[in-house]
Amino acid sequence: PCVSKLVMRVQVGHACPRRLCVSKMAGLRFEVVPSRFKEKLDKASFATPYGYAMETAKQKALEVATRMHQKDLRTPDVTVGGLILEKPVDKQDAYRMLSRLSGKEHSVFTGVAIVHCSSNDRQLHTRVSEFYEETTVKFSELSEELLWEYIHISGAEGGRGTRVEASGHPHTRGPTRPLGKKAAPVPEAVWQRESRPAGKHKPFMTTLSHGGSESQTPRTERGRVGAKGCALPTPGVPYRAASGKQRWGCQALLTACKLKVFDWLKDEAPQRAPDIASKVDASVCGTEKLLDVCAAMGLLEKTEQGYSNTETANLYLASDSEYSLHGFMLQNNDVIWNLFTYLEFAIREGRNQHHRLLGKKVEDLFQDAYYRSPETQLRFMQAMHGVAKLTARQVATAFDLSRFSSACDVGGCTGALARELAREYPRLQVTVFDLPDVVELAVHFQPAGPQIHFAAGDFFRDPLPSAELYVLCRILHDWSDDKVHKLLSKVAESCKPGAGLLLVETLLDEKREAQGGLIQSLNMLVQTEGRERSRGEYQCLLELHGFHQVQVVHLEGVLDAMLATRVAS
Numbered sequence: 001p002c003v004s005k006l007v008m009r010v011q012v013g014h015a016c017p018r019r020l021c022v023s024k025m026a027g028l029r030f031e032v033v034p035s036r037f038k039e040k041l042d043k044a045s046f047a048t049p050y051g052y053a054m055e056t057a058k059q060k061a062l063e064v065a066t067r068m069h070q071k072d073l074r075t076p077d078v079t080v081g082g083l084i085l086e087k088p089v090d091k092q093d094a095y096r097m098l099s100r101l102s103g104k105e106h107s108v109f110t111g112v113a114i115v116h117c118s119s120n121d122r123q124l125h126t127r128v129s130e131f132y133e134e135t136t137v138k139f140s141e142l143s144e145e146l147l148w149e150y151i152h153i154s155g156a157e158g159g160r161g162t163r164v165e166a167s168g169h170p171h172t173r174g175p176t177r178p179l180g181k182k183a184a185p186v187p188e189a190v191w192q193r194e195s196r197p198a199g200k201h202k203p204f205m206t207t208l209s210h211g212g213s214e215s216q217t218p219r220t221e222r223g224r225v226g227a228k229g230c231a232l233p234t235p236g237v238p239y240r241a242a243s244g245k246q247r248w249g250c251q252a253l254l255t256a257c258k259l260k261v262f263d264w265l266k267d268e269a270p271q272r273a274p275d276i277a278s279k280v281d282a283s284v285c286g287t288e289k290l291l292d293v294c295a296a297m298g299l300l301e302k303t304e305q306g307y308s309n310t311e312t313a314n315l316y317l318a319s320d321s322e323y324s325l326h327g328f329m330l331q332n333n334d335v336i337w338n339l340f341t342y343l344e345f346a347i348r349e350g351r352n353q354h355h356r357l358l359g360k361k362v363e364d365l366f367q368d369a370y371y372r373s374p375e376t377q378l379r380f381m382q383a384m385h386g387v388a389k390l391t392a393r394q395v396a397t398a399f400d401l402s403r404f405s406s407a408c409d410v411g412g413c414t415g416a417l418a419r420e421l422a423r424e425y426p427r428l429q430v431t432v433f434d435l436p437d438v439v440e441l442a443v444h445f446q447p448a449g450p451q452i453h454f455a456a457g458d459f460f461r462d463p464l465p466s467a468e469l470y471v472l473c474r475i476l477h478d479w480s481d482d483k484v485h486k487l488l489s490k491v492a493e494s495c496k497p498g499a500g501l502l503l504v505e506t507l508l509d510e511k512r513e514a515q516g517g518l519i520q521s522l523n524m525l526v527q528t529e530g531r532e533r534s535r536g537e538y539q540c541l542l543e544l545h546g547f548h549q550v551q552v553v554h555l556e557g558v559l560d561a562m563l564a565t566r567v568a569s
């Protein structure tokens, strides 16, 4: 409780926006007091860069602590001597620095280490994650996602905040991983952190998210001296967001997918820019720039012989790969991206923007928007299929469902989750219930088998197939409260006492919010009739419809699973 009462006087050589952001997330009020201590310690007198950095940080913090005491006759409650290593640290230094920072030796200096480490060493990353866990004892609100982004920032190529060296959390397990295959990172730029298999490649979202190299960073980012000599607050986050590099990076990725660059390079590699340009019917200069950006994002490898797909691109971006997210990219490119251009209207009106995008009234979200033509329906289904395949295993294994002998996946689309459920529970019979047009096309994705059946109908109007377990995966967030009640009461009516309801959504809580849950809420606003809800809201909804004994499992990525049991009314 005392944390919120502290005014942290943070000494900072430059008002590092990342550190301020981290402190803010930790729920601390703080003052930024630039230290006047000159970084002039003799490097030669230190055995390691670590020793030099620690001593410099200490002296800077002490200078602030002393000066504040003299100035205000009030010693700051805590002075944080945060430490940033501007150069790549070697492995041993990183280990030592982490153990010192996370150890109990420092009673004065505590804080968040932002480690600029170019090593891909697994043990080191494990150690870093342990450090993070220890840190959270003090700063319990710190977001893991956030810290990981920082930890992977390397100073190797141009300084702070420029490149990301390793992807994901080293402990990320792989239920979302293609079975029997080595994991490669899932493209995050439009994937919205749904899932994050571990891997050795660079994730391309974060590569772009820090806004270019240090030399390109505007002076204002590093704290500039204003007219009267006082430090201006840095525009870090707003500057980066507005300058659009992250958005442009996303757009480059989506365009490369749309042009099927990764398909051409899967068929034949390496290839040079003019070859690809002629295949995708585009200019050589434009294609070359696009390929270079893809290479910078870690999606292509560039050599003197030309460009080749990385493992990530082959696995997730080629349109014919088993775990392809190509449809998801196209859905983002052709629909969601455009809907977001109407965000201002969405905010003003509090509703989705399909009518603006399509220039006509949209009464039925699916029939009038997503499924308005066979092409748009197929694209939507491909998008759902790609995402579902990556998350299905986690969902199927979140709880022990072996007591059920039949399940109905309500709005189960192509049957990707049904397949995983059938695989996990060999005696389970699964019915995928979806709109007639969807069921008709679903066979192209997921042929029915001895355990999997498809049933066509409208879940707001038609009776649901009978089952011992009902599954609602990414369904309720599409709908208004009224429609959610309608659907839940339908499910409840179809259930006998003891039947289960498996609900899979993104629960809006602090962790998910930090991981993009809030952005996901905006996404729901611009494109659906629904919204993301909190665990408490879902629990109330479930209980209201006779589902109790609610258990929750937080899955990797941004999904959460809730299992509830229907009790006799």
Ligand SMILES: C[S@@+](CC[C@H](N)C(=O)[O-])C[C@H]1O[C@@H](n2cnc3c(N)ncnc32)[C@H](O)[C@@H]1O
Binding pocket: 366, 384, 385, 387, 388, 410, 411, 412, 413, 414, 433, 434, 435, 438, 457, 458, 459, 460, 472, 473, 474, 475, 478
């Ligand atoms: C957001 S998708 C989720 C698909 C799948 N459950 C998943 O997690 O990937 C919503 C699904 O609900 C289906 N759907 C929408 N309205 C429906 C209705 N009235 N009756 C039956 N299915 C419907 C859509 O066709 C689509 O497959």
